[in-house]
Structure formats: structure tokens, C-alpha cells
Amino acid sequence: MAERPILLAAGMAALAIAAFAGATQILDTYSMNVLVRSLLYAMVALTVDILWGYLGILTFGQSTFFGIGAYAAGLVFMHVGFSPGTAVLALAAGIAIAVLVAAVVAWLAFWHGASELYASVITLVLPIVATQVIFSGGTWTGSSSGLSGFETFDLSIEAWFVLAGSLLAVATAAAWVVMASDAGRLIVAIRENEQRCKYLGIGTARLKSIAFLVSAALAAVAGYVFAGYAAVVAPELVGFVFGTELVIWVALGGRGTLLGPVIGTVLVDYESAQLSGDYPFVWKLIIGLVFVAVIVALPRGFLPILGDGLKRLGRWVGLGGKTTARTATLVTAARRTVATASDGxxxxxxxxxxxxxxxxxxxxxxxxxxxxxxxxxxxxxxxxxxxxxxxxxxxxxxxxxxxxxxxxxxxxxxxxxxxxxxIGRKFQMANVFDSLTVAECLQIARTRIDRPSLVRRSTELALPGPAARVVATTGLDQRLATPARLLSHGQKQALELAMVLALEPKVLLLDEPTAGLSKAERMLIGGILTDLATQERLCILLVEHxxxxxxxxxxxxxxxxxxxxxxxxxxxxxxxxxxxxxxxxxxxxxxxxxxxxx
Amino acid sequence: MTALLLDVVTTAAILFAVASGLLLVFGVMKIINFAHGGLITLGGYAALITTQLGLNPWFGIPMAALFGAVAGTLIERVVVRPLYARPLDAILATWGLGIIIGQTIVLVFGREVQFAAAPLGGTIDLLGESYSLYRIVMVPIAILLGLGIALLLNGTRLGLATRAVIMNEDLARGLGIDSTWVRFVTFALGSALAAVAGALITPLSSVDPNMGVPWLVNAFMLVLVSGTSLASLAAACLVLGGAQVIVSSLYSPVLGGITIALLAAIILRTRPQGFARG
Known part of the structure; x- marks a missing residue:
């Protein structure tokens, strides 16, 4: 059994598209003109949010993928000409090149032992290199003045507006489905504690690379539409300054929320267009001041603050009861038929x-x-x-x-x-996912065996016998909905042991599993360990003082x-x-x- | 050939001067100060003010140091101190500060490119080559800066406390060292160094509100490959700065502009400790 948020998301997206279509009747041409750009920027900001807000990769380079999509359109339409055939070709080329570049960047940035800072550095080098590549393209890329005056799609401004709005709505809804799924929980776990994920058999570098490639492709699509709409491409689109602006918008809206960055980008970019005509420098100064203030004092951004305020208001007027977080229920995993090991x-x-x-x-x-x-x-x-x-x-x-x-x-x-x-390794210090609940920690540990779904959140937690026994005997089964950080030291140790056992290891490595535990807890763990060896035929290596x-x-x-x-x-x-x-x-x-x- | 060699050495000296403040802050505080570019710009305008006041151009250097130190003091107190535990956020907040500094300068001085008077002009005959005297003078200045920082770190009580904080902050605090004070002084000093570097490079380029940004990226990459050591920073400046000069003169200045960033990224991928320890 699993929940299906996909229908809800599709409904919300359809509603949003209808709203965009309705808005064309109200908005004047100038506003729509500005908003098309803002909506496409918001789509790129969404990818920055997925990478930074959810996955923890601070990227300055999403602008480059947007620019690649835009330049693919500009170059093809300029030098080959515009036709339905070349339009499809340009889109395919833009996505392909963006994904290819992203693959190189991912290879550089995500490897076993790479630091967060290093990944950010690579995404910073990317737009700087890309800008220079465009500069050195001479008349072919238009160098510093870019390309303009190419033939493009002949659509009305209303059509562009609805197209950009629909793309954004669909992308946001799809991202929401993924983030609410098992895969979304995994993404948060990687951000929280990448090392523990690796030792749970999760190829974090590969998953980060995949997310990076998908984000690059999405940004390239937005860039392609932008070039088709504006009929102008300029080197600023691939550059580092635009890349940092995207990060600023995401931070202001609220990283790690999907709507926050989208709304933040649309508002700030739209307002920029309105105000920067009259007060260009003051406006940028204000954005800088607000950005610094948000990073220092409100790192979660404005949307969560607004959300908290609304919730409090709702409670105050007596609306909306307690939101009950659903937690998965425990079931026993089907015993996997393991090829009986040789006598070795x-x-x-x-x-x-x-x-x-x-x-x-x-x-x-x-x-x-x-x-x-x-x-x-x-x-x-x-x-x-x-x-x-x-x-x-x-x-x-x-x-x-x-x-x-x-x-x-x-x-x-x-x-x-x-x-x-x-191999299953339990660390010396209890090493769990602090912000996830007990049930979620255990579900993450099952990732290697129960493939997480991209569209659903499972409501069952299937644990193999030994892990289930640890959970039951240490009382963790009563606390499945408790965030791991609120557990006692002994319970954290037990949780980590259960997580490692959920991997169904053949060789269990335990580094001082009883350090800091009371005598009673120690006896309990000791009993479980001897049972695991004698009954489950595990090979256990134990470091102990x-x-x-x-x-x-x-x-x-x-x-x-x-x-x-x-x-x-x-x-x-x-x-x-x-x-x-x-x-x-x-x-x-x-x-x-x-x-x-x- | 001689000109190329002189270019390499003087470029390395300039890069060293620009990056040393960033290195100091990164070494002690483990955070990257992206306001470094803004502080370089601030130093450039300190030199411009000196010119506009009709003072001796050399006076621009202490003026820049003062500007930088005051700005650094404010920044550390208000913005950086709450972010020690969030190093990636510190990068963002200091980048935001760079925007604030840049826009404030635009409001006060305007956007246009301006020029500050050079303390030294003319050329010098060196190894049979007529070369810019000011560029040559950058070499002893960079060496003096490096020696000054090394002396401060190794010869004073504050330096001893600073090195203790670099190596093990928790232990240093346990031994009664006021690490908050050490960080504060370090940041002010690093900011002053950035502004001095800004004043030093103005005779070589123009003064404009975004002059610091290209330097920031190169300085940042150099610091990352150098770790926390001044000696490895000097080595990195010579090797990567040298590569930049050679690529610029043999192939194209455009490629030269990204040489340092690209090489540093590749060095860090293959050898994460960079130039540190041999």
C-alpha cells in the first residue's frame, strides 16, 4: 500500500495552468512581457533549490545550463535558420550539451572524499569558463554582445506567458511529487549525513550526479524557451553573476521549500524590472542588504516564516487541528533466499x-x-x-x-x-539521521534492498527478523515517529544497530556498540549479538574495551x-x-x- | 624571454598580495570571505580618494588599510560571527556583502571607470629589458607582506594564539585563548590586506565598482590549493600565475583568464591537499 500524491500534484498543476490562462485576460502586455522571463528564471531557481535546498550542493553554475539551452537556440536559429525541424534539433542539442557538461562537472565535483566546498568551487568555475568560451567564439557566438535578430517561434505574448507558466507549474508539481516520495526522503538523508548513507550501501555520488544532470536538463529547457521568446542571447545568461542571483532568490524565498524559491524569483525579478528603471543601484543595494539579513537571521527564508505565521493564526482562530504526521507501520520483510555460502x-x-x-x-x-x-x-x-x-x-x-x-x-x-x-558497519559514535524519524532512518537503511519509489511514499517499513528484534526489544517500535535526535544515547546506538542489520549483512562490524550504555542496556545488546551469531549465522567482528x-x-x-x-x-x-x-x-x-x- | 620571466614573477607577486588576506581568514576561520572582492574594490577607491585629495599616492596604501580594517571590523561583528557554524552560508552572506559594498560605491562614486595616480612611474632596465618599474616594485612589496604576516604569526603572542586556533580551536579555547578575539583581529587584518591589495593594483588597472570580482575568483582558487600555509601560497602563485602568463602570451588572454581557476580545480580533484606539504 502506498500513498499517491501524484494525482494531487497533477490537479494543482492543472489549476495553476488555468490560473495563468486566466491571468492573460487581466495583465497588460508589459507585465506579461516581464513575467515570461521571471517565470523561466523561476524554473531555473527551482533546480537550484533541488540541488542546494534539498541535496545540500550549493551551486553557482545553474546559469550556465540555462545559457547552454539559450545559446543552442540562438546559434541554430542564427546560423542554420528557423524551421520546425531546426527548432527540435536546437532543443535536443541544448539538452544534450547541458547534460554532457553536467556529467563532466559531476565527475569533477562528486567523488568519494570530495568536500561540500569543493563541489561548490567546481560549480563556480563552470560559469566563469563558459563565459570565456562564449567570448572566444568571436562572431559565431557574438562574443560579448551576444546574438540577436534571429528568426524564432511566432507566438503571441499571451501564448508565451501561458507556455512559461505551464512549464513552471509542471516542473514544480513534478519536483513536489519526487520530494514527497521515498526518493525525496533519501535526498534529505544524503544532505543530513552523506557518510552514513554510503555505509548503508547508497551510492551518494551517483545519486547526486543524477540529480545534477536532471537539473541541468531542466535549466536548459528553460533557457531554450527564453531564447525563443526573447530572440536575444547574451553572455550574461551563462555567467557567474546570474548564477549567484539564482542562489539569492532561492535563499530569500526559502531553500528546501519548492514554492518559496519559485515565488521569490518571480517577485524579485518582476520588481527588479519595475524598479531598476528608476532606482537601479538602490534596488540592488536593498536586495543585497535583505539577502545578507536573511542568510544571517532567517536561514530558512521567507516562505517558512509565512507558513509558521499562518499556522499560528489558524490555531488562534481555532481552524485546522493538529497535523498528524503519518508514520510507516512495521512489517516483517520476506526472507530473501540467500545463496547458501560455501564452507569458506x-x-x-x-x-x-x-x-x-x-x-x-x-x-x-x-x-x-x-x-x-x-x-x-x-x-x-x-x-x-x-x-x-x-x-x-x-x-x-x-x-x-x-x-x-x-x-x-x-x-x-x-x-x-x-x-x-x-559488510555492515556500525560506527563508534551513534551515527543516525538526526532530523529523520526512527521509521524514516530504518527506511533509508532499506534503500539498497527495497528500491525507493520516485512518486510514492511507502507506508510500510519492512524489516528483516534481526533488525525487527532489535527494534522490538529496545522499545524503538514505540517511538517510530520520534525524530532520531530526540532519542537517548542508548536508543540511538540501538537504532544504528537496527539500521545496519536492516542491510541484511553477512559480516557485521561493530565498533564499541556498548560504549556509554548502562549495564542493563549492555546485557540486552550482548544477548542480541550472541543470538545473531548463533541463530542468524552472522559473522560479527566486535571492537570492545x-x-x-x-x-x-x-x-x-x-x-x-x-x-x-x-x-x-x-x-x-x-x-x-x-x-x-x-x-x-x-x-x-x-x-x-x-x-x-x- | 626575459620579459616573460619578469611577467611571471611580478604576476605571482601581485596574486600573492591579493590572496594573502583571504588565506589568513580561511586559515584561522575556515570560512571563505567572498566580500574579499568588495574589499579589494574599497582599497582601489581609497587610492582614488588619495589622488582626488592631491595627496602623495603612497599615502593610498595606509588609507586603504584603514578603510579595509574598519569595514572588516563591522563585517565580522555583524555578519560573520553568527555564521561560524555554517561555512557555506558564510560564503553567501559575504558575497551579499560584496554586493552591498559594490552598490554603495556606485551610489557614492558613480559607475564610470576612473584612474588613480601611480606612486611610481616609468621603466627600469633589468637584464637587458626595459620593464615597468611599478610591476618590479610589487615583488619586494609582496615579499614584505609575506614576511610581515609570517613575523606576526610566528613572533608575537597574538600570532601564537592564532596558530593555536588554526590547529585546534577547541583545545585553544580550553587553554584560555579568546578565540573570538583572535577571529575578530584576523578578519580585520585580512580585510585590511584585501584593501591594501586593491590600492596596490590600481596603477595597473582602472578603478571601477566591480574591479575586485575577477581578482576574487583567482585569489579564492589559489587559497584553496594552498591550504593554510603562506609558503604554499607563494608556490601556487608562482606556478599557477606563471601558467596564466604563459597561456595568455602564447595562446590567448581569454584562455589565460581562466587558467588559474581551471588548473586549480584539476589540481584539487587529483590531489586534494593541493600545494600544501610539498
Whole structure:
């Protein structure tokens, strides 16, 4: 069962188009003339909002894609001539070039390890380069004065107005459907915590690239229509200043809302046309002042403020009751038939080494673990336990050696591909999506298995047995609608464990899952872990400092010391080992050695 | 050949002067000050005012420093301080400030291109080449600026506190260093440096309300590939500035204009730490 906001969106879009058609009877020609441009700019602002407001990519380069669409029309109509055939050709070329350029930019901007700032920098370089390309085109591109006087579509101003309005309405409605769907939730999750998404097996770089390409194509369509309408293209359309103006409009309207940027752009651009004739510099100064004030004091922009005000007003006059947020209900996921693994080890580590510059952190680590084993990694601080976990979960981390999961080498695979091989990693600090609810966090974790829909929001949360058990025994099933940031520390740890189990991993990596938990919580988690190993046949690697806990639940213990594996044996062997006593006593480690040796 | 070499060195010196203030602010505060372009423009107009008042053109430099420091003080207090936790928003807010500075200048001075008097004119014979004396003088000025910043960071108590904040702000605060004060002083100093750079470049170009913007982008890219070190900034200015000069003179000035931005983007893609640490 799923909700279908698509009908609602189609209805709203149809209503908006009808309103635009009706407005042609009221508005004078001059206003419509200005508004056609504003509506098309609003469509580009919408793509900036999707990228920045929803996905967290601050882009200064959407102007370039708008300009590419516009120049495709201008160049074709100027040099080839205008006919229905060339009109289609120009549109196709504009979209194709925009998508191609976007693909290059995406390749540069989104990669494993790229920072937010770097992506923004690339989108800043794009319009600067594009402007210079147009300048160097000479008479062919019209250089700094652009192209004008080409033949174009012969439409009335009313028709252009309705066309631009319809495009904007359809684009906004489509964006709304996507943002309200499972995919929209995923987009927010990527903005919130991209690292956690990667370790949930989600190819965030790929998803960001796809969003970027789609946004580029949309902007190119808007640019194409603009050139067809204005019959003029100029280098300013591709430039950095227009790119930043788009960001300003989105910020003023309200990033992360769809209507805010659309309304903001139309209002500001329309007013600019009215006022800049009389007071051009004062108007720009005012926009600058308001923009700075909004960024500093109202980062959410004007629309959410307005929305809050209306809600309060509604409550005050007794209208509109509480809005009940719908939360997905728990169901048990159908057990996936997993090809029964061969008798080989679930994980095999051979000669793994890691060094930072000349400093070795891990040297020649060799060990194996089978399904159903719960192997604890122990050792003093700085022994390399967490580093080893990192090397297993991310193929690009280690400096040497091989790691195989179920007989398949992880090579240099990024974290999301390692997850596909069957690795699930829980971080040392509880790492969840703070602004999402418990149910939503778990749904994000299921993304890899239950493909998110682009048009629907699912109302069911299908969890595999082990994850469902963690959720039930820790009381999270009572708090499915609670935002994750409001959970206690222990519940966050449990939620993250459930999220990792929702991945249905074969090898579970747990980095101090009980740190900071009470004794009771620790017992609970310990029981769950041993069940997972014995009943669900998971292979669990556990980093732990609490040696009592280790002794209770482990089937084997691996001791690391100064980056080397010094002992690999049963709990009794390790506890009775002279080497271990020396390591802990020799390192002068507080407390723990006595317990270990007891 | 000699002329090309001199072009490379002097261009690097100019770029260094323009980028050093941005580097200082980025290093300490981890935010990109997009008002840097506006502050460069402000410095240019400080030089113009000096000319219009009929004062010695050299006086434009301290005048610019004063303008920049006052503007920087205001900006840090009102706009930048609330945005430390939101670095991407800080970029936007400072870009908005750049617009405000630019439009205010337009309202006061008009849009037209104007010229400030150069402190030094004429040419000098160097290695058998007759070369602009002012451009040559930019080299010792840039070196002095660099040494001055290095001395300030390494030889004073404030510098020690600043370096502590750069390395680990939380720890520095825990040790009783007033990191808010350090940030405030740094921002004012960085703004003053931007304005001084603006005054320094006016004899080489004209003064207009948007003069800072092209410099901003190049300075920004240079700082990103340099990390937080003055030495790597100098190296980046020489290498990328040199590439710009060579591309401009051998191919086209249009391509030269985007050389720094393009090369820096590619360097960061292949080697995220840029010029930092060798």
C-alpha cells in the first residue's frame, strides 16, 4: 500500500495552468512581457533549490545550463535558420550539451572524499569558463554582445506567458511529487549525513550526479524557451553573476521549500524590472542588504516564516487541528533466499597493512572468521582496532594486503560497494539521521534492498527478523515517529544497530556498540549479538574495551598490539595468555589489564 | 624571454598580495570571505580618494588599510560571527556583502571607470629589458607582506594564539585563548590586506565598482590549493600565475583568464591537499 500524491500534484498543476490562462485576460502586455522571463528564471531557481535546498550542493553554475539551452537556440536559429525541424534539433542539442557538461562537472565535483566546498568551487568555475568560451567564439557566438535578430517561434505574448507558466507549474508539481516520495526522503538523508548513507550501501555520488544532470536538463529547457521568446542571447545568461542571483532568490524565498524559491524569483525579478528603471543601484543595494539579513537571521527564508505565521493564526482562530504526521507501520520483510555460502570463511584478511605517511598503524594482519562466529578485537588504545574496521569497510583505506568477503576481494571498492558484498558497519559514535524519524532512518537503511519509489511514499517499513528484534526489544517500535535526535544515547546506538542489520549483512562490524550504555542496556545488546551469531549465522567482528563483556559473548578473541596481531584464540587462551598480560601491564594500561588477567 | 620571466614573477607577486588576506581568514576561520572582492574594490577607491585629495599616492596604501580594517571590523561583528557554524552560508552572506559594498560605491562614486595616480612611474632596465618599474616594485612589496604576516604569526603572542586556533580551536579555547578575539583581529587584518591589495593594483588597472570580482575568483582558487600555509601560497602563485602568463602570451588572454581557476580545480580533484606539504 502506498500513498499517491501524484494525482494531487497533477490537479494543482492543472489549476495553476488555468490560473495563468486566466491571468492573460487581466495583465497588460508589459507585465506579461516581464513575467515570461521571471517565470523561466523561476524554473531555473527551482533546480537550484533541488540541488542546494534539498541535496545540500550549493551551486553557482545553474546559469550556465540555462545559457547552454539559450545559446543552442540562438546559434541554430542564427546560423542554420528557423524551421520546425531546426527548432527540435536546437532543443535536443541544448539538452544534450547541458547534460554532457553536467556529467563532466559531476565527475569533477562528486567523488568519494570530495568536500561540500569543493563541489561548490567546481560549480563556480563552470560559469566563469563558459563565459570565456562564449567570448572566444568571436562572431559565431557574438562574443560579448551576444546574438540577436534571429528568426524564432511566432507566438503571441499571451501564448508565451501561458507556455512559461505551464512549464513552471509542471516542473514544480513534478519536483513536489519526487520530494514527497521515498526518493525525496533519501535526498534529505544524503544532505543530513552523506557518510552514513554510503555505509548503508547508497551510492551518494551517483545519486547526486543524477540529480545534477536532471537539473541541468531542466535549466536548459528553460533557457531554450527564453531564447525563443526573447530572440536575444547574451553572455550574461551563462555567467557567474546570474548564477549567484539564482542562489539569492532561492535563499530569500526559502531553500528546501519548492514554492518559496519559485515565488521569490518571480517577485524579485518582476520588481527588479519595475524598479531598476528608476532606482537601479538602490534596488540592488536593498536586495543585497535583505539577502545578507536573511542568510544571517532567517536561514530558512521567507516562505517558512509565512507558513509558521499562518499556522499560528489558524490555531488562534481555532481552524485546522493538529497535523498528524503519518508514520510507516512495521512489517516483517520476506526472507530473501540467500545463496547458501560455501564452507569458506565469511571474511578473510591477508597481510593487511595501513600507514599514514611513514607511520605504520597496521602491519601484516592475517585472520579469518566464519559465519556464526563472534570475534572480538581487543587491545590497548592505539592498537589499530578501529583502523582495521575502517580498512574492512572501505576498500580505499588500506595500504596493502587483501580482504575477501565471502570469497570476493573488496579491492579498492568504496564503502557503498563493500556493503553490497555483505559488510555492515556500525560506527563508534551513534551515527543516525538526526532530523529523520526512527521509521524514516530504518527506511533509508532499506534503500539498497527495497528500491525507493520516485512518486510514492511507502507506508510500510519492512524489516528483516534481526533488525525487527532489535527494534522490538529496545522499545524503538514505540517511538517510530520520534525524530532520531530526540532519542537517548542508548536508543540511538540501538537504532544504528537496527539500521545496519536492516542491510541484511553477512559480516557485521561493530565498533564499541556498548560504549556509554548502562549495564542493563549492555546485557540486552550482548544477548542480541550472541543470538545473531548463533541463530542468524552472522559473522560479527566486535571492537570492545569492556573485557568482561568480551568474555561473556565472544566465541573467539583477536588481540592487536601496536598494529600487529599478537594472539588469535579462544576466550580462555587469551585470558590465560602471558603475552596479553604483558601487553596490558607493560603499556601501563589502567584498570583493564587486571580484569583481563583475572 | 626575459620579459616573460619578469611577467611571471611580478604576476605571482601581485596574486600573492591579493590572496594573502583571504588565506589568513580561511586559515584561522575556515570560512571563505567572498566580500574579499568588495574589499579589494574599497582599497582601489581609497587610492582614488588619495589622488582626488592631491595627496602623495603612497599615502593610498595606509588609507586603504584603514578603510579595509574598519569595514572588516563591522563585517565580522555583524555578519560573520553568527555564521561560524555554517561555512557555506558564510560564503553567501559575504558575497551579499560584496554586493552591498559594490552598490554603495556606485551610489557614492558613480559607475564610470576612473584612474588613480601611480606612486611610481616609468621603466627600469633589468637584464637587458626595459620593464615597468611599478610591476618590479610589487615583488619586494609582496615579499614584505609575506614576511610581515609570517613575523606576526610566528613572533608575537597574538600570532601564537592564532596558530593555536588554526590547529585546534577547541583545545585553544580550553587553554584560555579568546578565540573570538583572535577571529575578530584576523578578519580585520585580512580585510585590511584585501584593501591594501586593491590600492596596490590600481596603477595597473582602472578603478571601477566591480574591479575586485575577477581578482576574487583567482585569489579564492589559489587559497584553496594552498591550504593554510603562506609558503604554499607563494608556490601556487608562482606556478599557477606563471601558467596564466604563459597561456595568455602564447595562446590567448581569454584562455589565460581562466587558467588559474581551471588548473586549480584539476589540481584539487587529483590531489586534494593541493600545494600544501610539498
Amino acid at each position: 570463511p565469511a571474511i578473510r584478511i591477508r597481510g593487511v597493512a595501513k600507514h599514514f605517511g611513514s607511520l605504520p598503524v597496521l602491519r601484516g594482519i592475517d585472520f579469518e572468521a566464519r559465519a556464526g562466529e563472534l570475534v572480538s578485537l581487543v587491545g590497548p588504545n592505539g592498537a589499530g582496532k578501529t583502523t582495521l574496521m575502517r580498512c574492512i569497510a572501505d576498500g580505499s583505506e588500506r595500504s596493502g594486503g587483501t580482504i575477501e568477503i565471502g570469497g570476493v576481494s573488496i579491492g579498492r571498492l568504496p564503502p557503498e560497494r563493500c556493503v553490497a558484498l555483505g 569492556d573485557l568482561d563483556f568480551v568474555r561473556e559473548i565472544s566465541s573467539r578473541v583477536v588481540v592487536l598490539h601496536q598494529g600487529r596481531l599478537v594472539l588469535d584464540g579462544t576466550v580462555e587462551e587469551v585470558v590465560g595468555s602471558e603475552t596479553v598480560k604483558q601487553i596490558y601491564a607493560g603499556a601501563g594500561h589502567h584498570g583493564a589489564p587486571a580484569e583481563a588477567a583475572r
